[in-house]
Amino acid sequence: MxxxxxxxxxxxxxxxxxxxxxxxxxxxxxxxxxxxxxxxxxxxxxxxxxxxxxxxxxxxxxxxxxxxxxxxxxxxxxxxxxxAERKPKMALFVSKYDHCLYDILGRYNSGELFLEIPFILSNHLDLKPIADSFNIPFYHVPVTKATKREAEQKQLELLEKHAIDFIVLARYMQIVSKTLIDKYPNKIINIHHSFLPAFVGAKPYHSAYKRGVKIIGSTSHYITEELDAGPIIEQDIAHVSHTYSIKDLIAKGRDLEKIVLSNAIKLHANRKVMVYNNKTIIFS
Amino acid sequence: MxxxxxxxxxxxxxxxxxxxxxxxxxxxxxxxxxxxxxxxxxxxxxxxxxxxxxxxxxxxxxxxxxxxxxxxxxxxxxxxxxxAERKPKMALFVSKYDHCLYDILGRYNSGELFLEIPFILSNHLDLKPIADSFNIPFYHVPVTKATKREAEQKQLELLEKHAIDFIVLARYMQIVSKTLIDKYPNKIINIHHSFLPAFVGAKPYHSAYKRGVKIIGSTSHYITEELDAGPIIEQDIAHVSHTYSIKDLIAKGRDLEKIVLSNAIKLHANRKVMVYNNKTIIFS
Amino acid sequence: MxxxxxxxxxxxxxxxxxxxxxxxxxxxxxxxxxxxxxxxxxxxxxxxxxxxxxxxxxxxxxxxxxxxxxxxxxxxxxxxxxxAERKPKMALFVSKYDHCLYDILGRYNSGELFLEIPFILSNHLDLKPIADSFNIPFYHVPVTKATKREAEQKQLELLEKHAIDFIVLARYMQIVSKTLIDKYPNKIINIHHSFLPAFVGAKPYHSAYKRGVKIIGSTSHYITEELDAGPIIEQDIAHVSHTYSIKDLIAKGRDLEKIVLSNAIKLHANRKVMVYNNKTIIFS
Amino acid sequence: MxxxxxxxxxxxxxxxxxxxxxxxxxxxxxxxxxxxxxxxxxxxxxxxxxxxxxxxxxxxxxxxxxxxxxxxxxxxxxxxxxxAERKPKMALFVSKYDHCLYDILGRYNSGELFLEIPFILSNHLDLKPIADSFNIPFYHVPVTKATKREAEQKQLELLEKHAIDFIVLARYMQIVSKTLIDKYPNKIINIHHSFLPAFVGAKPYHSAYKRGVKIIGSTSHYITEELDAGPIIEQDIAHVSHTYSIKDLIAKGRDLEKIVLSNAIKLHANRKVMVYNNKTIIFS
Missing domain, CATH: 3.30.70.260 (ACT domain)
Structure with missing residues (x-):
């Protein structure tokens, strides 16, 4: 069959x-x-x-x-x-935050995700022990202003070598280059820690705190050239109040980020997402 | 076309x-x-x-x-x-509570509902002024232990005369007879003021208060012979806390009841619901 | 006592x-x-x-x-x-949309709201029958470019004459003048049909559709001089998908608007809201 | 200070x-x-x-x-x-499921939880590697019909030796003895994989599937002698549809269980929960 x-x-x-x-x-x-x-x-x-x-x-x-x-x-x-039997191959790009990584690997281990993870890549060494404990190859590719081009070259080599189908930025915290985006169009999934289009850019929880919102959100989207403006795959929110400090918002937000990103990964891996004119159609 | x-x-x-x-x-x-x-x-x-x-x-x-x-x-x-052009005809059965009635008629007036309402029926006269203000015929069919069979007969006549396709019990508060259920199988929509199957039966908010739940719910389902056990069409919930009195739970619940019932009506009227083995398949 | x-x-x-x-x-x-x-x-x-x-x-x-x-x-x-026994007096400003008005008056009638409504004011006559059916005085104060100042004067007179404590713009659709805002600071409650600060300004559902969001929201806030930037009292959201047309988003949004605005009204009327530095503290 | x-x-x-x-x-x-x-x-x-x-x-x-x-x-x-400076000591009882364990330990590592975890205890060895990777002592206390009393004795010794303040059953899957409950009244937190009081007992997702609910839930509560009837600390839900198989419900439920249990732990550890007459008062 x-x-x-x-x-x-x-x-x-x-x-x-x-x-x-x-x-x-x-x-x-x-x-x-x-x-x-x-x-x-x-x-x-x-x-x-x-x-x-x-x-x-x-x-x-x-x-x-x-x-x-x-x-x-x-x-x-x-x-x-x-x-339909062929599992897509996903590369995981991380930095120093571990909550999304733990969440993804926990699901991966339990058989919840229809995909393979040939490697995890990071610009820092902090999360290597986690990759090790799950027996997944870990590549350390530092990114500095001077080594940016070189790092990108290294990334492209690894992606090609492992025949990667799509990339997940699990709080990778680095701007991805146009070269990479062009090579993986609608195949690089990011998690943004706000309810887009509110609070585009860095430090969205600080902006949310300042504005006094009663709800915070999280958005998973495909990376495009324009910052935080790519097609939205999944969003979710949590209710907050005036008692939440910025630190509390960040902690609450981590719960959202984990689940929203994992849901987006599942939708993509199961080939349930189409993109047209910067919007997604999701056959769920 | x-x-x-x-x-x-x-x-x-x-x-x-x-x-x-x-x-x-x-x-x-x-x-x-x-x-x-x-x-x-x-x-x-x-x-x-x-x-x-x-x-x-x-x-x-x-x-x-x-x-x-x-x-x-x-x-x-x-x-x-x-x-697909023919609007289904819906009979509205009400009693003394007006919140669901206002909600349905407000949507009906705004053109949100793909249906016709040939009449509203009640065992009390309290809500007649609302029916009047929306120019919808209102029938007063009192139900007492003695007149139960007679009332049922009157109901059946009205339903037949107006070629009713489905019935909505908008907090009707009366047990519907087996005769009516058999004549309108999976065509009588009820709103139950709890998250079924928790708190079946009367006074669910009192039971919820007693159990100290942190969430209350509302369930719209098709009426079957077994009380509150028919196929579920729609459910929603709201978060509550220890500060909610029974009265507060009831007030909060009204918001749920309105929206859950109206959503169920829309799904049914748009022929998006199928029933099999006491469960619904909803093509939304 | x-x-x-x-x-x-x-x-x-x-x-x-x-x-x-x-x-x-x-x-x-x-x-x-x-x-x-x-x-x-x-x-x-x-x-x-x-x-x-x-x-x-x-x-x-x-x-x-x-x-x-x-x-x-x-x-x-x-x-x-x-x-604590004295009910605050609320003036309702409306335009042509009736869903928030029905929702507020339904709650008012059922005794859910701790307030009095001395009058409803509108720049159009469309909703007068609703005011009439609830036996609440209705004032028609048309607003055109030419009569703007005159209309404002009329509004101020009515507010003063009825000793109004706070004003609710239930989809009033008109920019409120600085004079009114200064006279009723943090006492004019608006309902904005988006999850602020996303989609400030007119036609937020059109913008939400264009951006392809998976969640729409509604925000109730106090009016300040800067458009849609006043202290947020209450927010809520609903999940949507690519199958929602703009019309569908608007219909779904109406449910949010009703409940978010009514919740904000309750919090304000029960004196549970404080404002400091453009943010609210809500003692709920 | x-x-x-x-x-x-x-x-x-x-x-x-x-x-x-x-x-x-x-x-x-x-x-x-x-x-x-x-x-x-x-x-x-x-x-x-x-x-x-x-x-x-x-x-x-x-x-x-x-x-x-x-x-x-x-x-x-x-x-x-x-x-307020003294962190409470929490014992973690687990069995074979790892999702709640990963979630708790991830938060523990990130400093999100105000508590200490002197040890993890399980009736199986499956999760020992996870305990090891987080450097937390792991005790294997098998429970069979024959060794039940002995196991309980071992548990009590460990709890006493480590001066444990409260116990968390992170999908422990064993009935806890009356002796333990009496010694730790309102200090044993369980996660039940349904929206209590619906679907008490084993296999709640199977029951939810059978009933055709449109929402599944999760409940964290203190253990009392009556099964699944203790004071509720926290509940949350997720929307599901007819397309969910039992396996899908279980997977979706895991997300709920993790977050609901972690929230309950936080509330308890921060001494925000009081219990009276089998209900909780939560000062959040």
Missing amino acids: HKITLLIHCADQPNIIASVTSFMASNDGNIVYIDQHVDREQNIFFMRLACEFSSGIFSLDKFKELFKSTLVEKYKLKWRMYS | HKITLLIHCADQPNIIASVTSFMASNDGNIVYIDQHVDREQNIFFMRLACEFSSGIFSLDKFKELFKSTLVEKYKLKWRMYS | HKITLLIHCADQPNIIASVTSFMASNDGNIVYIDQHVDREQNIFFMRLACEFSSGIFSLDKFKELFKSTLVEKYKLKWRMYS | HKITLLIHCADQPNIIASVTSFMASNDGNIVYIDQHVDREQNIFFMRLACEFSSGIFSLDKFKELFKSTLVEKYKLKWRMYS
């Missing part, structure tokens, strides 16, 4: 659903999941579909070719097709 | 999605929405689908016939098909 | 709590509620206290004099003292 | 607040925190107070004596007085 996941988007047009489902059926595929969305403002059609093929001689490459020649050109589809 | 909504469920089996979508396409239908769910424990397939037909001579009755002869028997489908 | 509510703030200093509680005791007052907060950043002490006096000859005016001469000067207190 | 935390409750009576605050002031104490609650149903007064003493010769024991002879007998107070 082979199972594939297909994600497509295109201009909205008649018969697109029926055409794709018929194609699957006529190739002995049994559709086991289908969900779709139409963005009425922009007239764009989105679909996620999972399909099983019982044939023992199913070849993903050949099926991709067939799909391409039969439907892609006709409907001008943008598409991605995955073997 | 005609638009239909189709809800089906059946034993899970190969090609069911492709068969239905092909059927629509081969009858000049353009599928504009599709969502499905498989209950893996019980091996049941559920689907909701919306389809547009541009043909000026489309007849819902004929199409239903065709669907039945082509697919229903083959796949042993349980199914419902609606003209 | 007389009951007073006292709110004070001052520079944080030793013995302030004991001094105030001793003062009450030595004047035959029995403290039935006390709560306090220290802002450690600004070194400011805040306290809310309720006290009962059984003496039949208790005079609030005389007691205020005594409090002033005994404690206010010594500790350089900023203070407010209320008869 | 010495700082104490005082918790008292007694029959509600006039002047109790003023008496306590005066007592503190007359002993050169500066009250830095005060909060109180009156249970109007049962007529019980509760207070939490923090007070600083600058005198270099302050003795907690002597002050306790003085407090006792001056106020305790007069007002028939139930009371506890702590040196």
Whole structure:
């Protein structure tokens, strides 16, 4: 049994659903999941579909070719097709904060995450013992003003060598270079410690304290060139009060960051996220 | 342009999605929405689908016939098909509490609800002025131990006369008879003022106070013969503390009841709810 | 039995709590509620206290004099003292949206709100029937560019004539003048339809849609000269998804607006809110 | 500078607040925190107070004596007085699940928890490596039907030897004996994986799945003899849908369990919880 996941988007047009489902059926595929969305403002059609093929001689490459020649050109589809059994490979970039790292590795260990973690990378050595205790390779790539380009080169090498599918910045605290972003478009997930678009930039809890908000938030998004402005994957909030000091807000925020980032990772790893025009469509 | 909504469920089996979508396409239908769910424990397939037909001579009755002869028997489908333009007719049963009534009528007035309200029925006269101010017919059907059967008869007549599709008990405070339940299966929506299955029965806020819970809830469900045990449509909660008196819990609960009931009404009126084995599948 | 509510703030200093509680005791007052907060950043002490006096000859005016001469000067207190039995008078300013108005009047009718509503004022006539159905005087004060000053004068007269304590803008949709703000500092409550400080200004749901947020919010705050920048009293949020159109966001937002505004009104009417340096301290 | 935390409750009576605050002031104490609650149903007064003493010769024991002879007998107070600097000692009982353990130890390491963890105890060896990696002594005390009494004896010895103040059952999965409960009344914190009182007992997620709830919860409470019926400290919930399998509910529940238990630990460790008649008063 082979199972594939297909994600497509295109201009909205008649018969697109029926055409794709018929194609699957006529190739002995049994559709086991289908969900779709139409963005009425922009007239764009989105679909996620999972399909099983019982044939023992199913070849993903050949099926991709067939799909391409039969439907892609006709409907001008943008598409991605995955073997549903193949776990994506995630690189973890961290710095000195450990709460998101512990949360991710705890879930990873318990089998909650459908992914592999070939390595953890950090500009500091502080979290190496945690990586060690989970038996995950740890690379120390310091970043200084002088070594920035060199560090980036080292990162790219590691990502390529390990055939990384997507990157998670688990409070990495460094601006990621345009080169990296261009090479991994909508594949670098960040956790921002505020309810975006409120409190863009550094020290959002300080700003939240100053403004006297009654709710703090956390936002996971794909990294784009513009700071904290990439497509939002997941957000959550917690209620706070005047009794919270900045330190209290930061502590409360850590709980949000952990869960919001892990949820975003799960959605991405399970290929449930599509991006169009800086917004996400999430088939959950 | 005609638009239909189709809800089906059946034993899970190969090609069911492709068969239905092909059927629509081969009858000049353009599928504009599709969502499905498989209950893996019980091996049941559920689907909701919306389809547009541009043909000026489309007849819902004929199409239903065709669907039945082509697919229903083959796949042993349980199914419902609606003209998506036809608003369902909702009867509102109330007693003396007005908060849910105001909330529903406010939304109704603002055009938020896709339904018609042919009448409001109550065993008391207290809320008649509200019905009047919204220009909705109000029937006073008192219920006493002696007149119970007679009242039920009157209710059934009104429901039939107005071709009511579903009934909402907006804090109606009376046990609904088996006759009514049997005639409107999964079509009588109740709001229970607790987080079911905690605090079944009367006075749930008193029980919540006594147990010292830190969260109160509200549950909207379809009425079945067993008290407060019908399929759950919607639930929500609010955080409370030791400072809440029973009166405070009741006041806080009113906010929950309003929103939970209105959400359940919207889901039902938009034909987004399916029921199987006392549980709901909600295509939202 | 007389009951007073006292709110004070001052520079944080030793013995302030004991001094105030001793003062009450030595004047035959029995403290039935006390709560306090220290802002450690600004070194400011805040306290809310309720006290009962059984003496039949208790005079609030005389007691205020005594409090002033005994404690206010010594500790350089900023203070407010209320008869806890006296309901504050609230003026309701509305425009064309009715959801907040219905919500407030429904609660008012049910006895949930500790306040009086001497009148409702609007720049349009649309909501007059609602005011009428609740038997509350309705004043139509149109606002155009030409009549702006005249309208403001009319508003001030009405507020004075009815001895209004605070004003609620229940989606009033007009910029309130500096004159009014200066006359009612931290006494004009607004509901903003976003999670401030995200999406300041007009059309926040359009901005939220464009940014692709996964959560929308609502904020109730006191009006200050700077737009949407006044002290925040209450906030709440709702989860949304890519399937929400702008219209859907607006509908979902209405539920938030109603509850957030009503909660803010309750906190203010029960004298549970203090303001310092553009932030609120809420003794709930 | 010495700082104490005082918790008292007694029959509600006039002047109790003023008496306590005066007592503190007359002993050169500066009250830095005060909060109180009156249970109007049962007529019980509760207070939490923090007070600083600058005198270099302050003795907690002597002050306790003085407090006792001056106020305790007069007002028939139930009371506890702590040196606010002394961290309570917490024993962690675990079994095979690691998510709560990781969460607690992560917070412990980051300095978020005001407590010491002298040891971790388990009936299995599975989690020993985690205890080791955090450098916390781990005791393996297997529990079988035959060794039950012996195991309990071993537990009591360890608790006594390490002068444990309170016990946390972080998914310990064993019924705790009456002997232990009697020795640590309202000092054994459990995490139950449902929104109590719904789904008491084992396998609550299976029951939640069967009932088709739209919300799952988690409850932290003190252990009493009656199963899952002790005073509730903290609860939280998450929204779920028909798409959640039992496995999904369990995974989602883990997030709740972690945060709810950690919050309960924080409240207890900071002496913010009082218990009366099987309910908690929480001064947060």
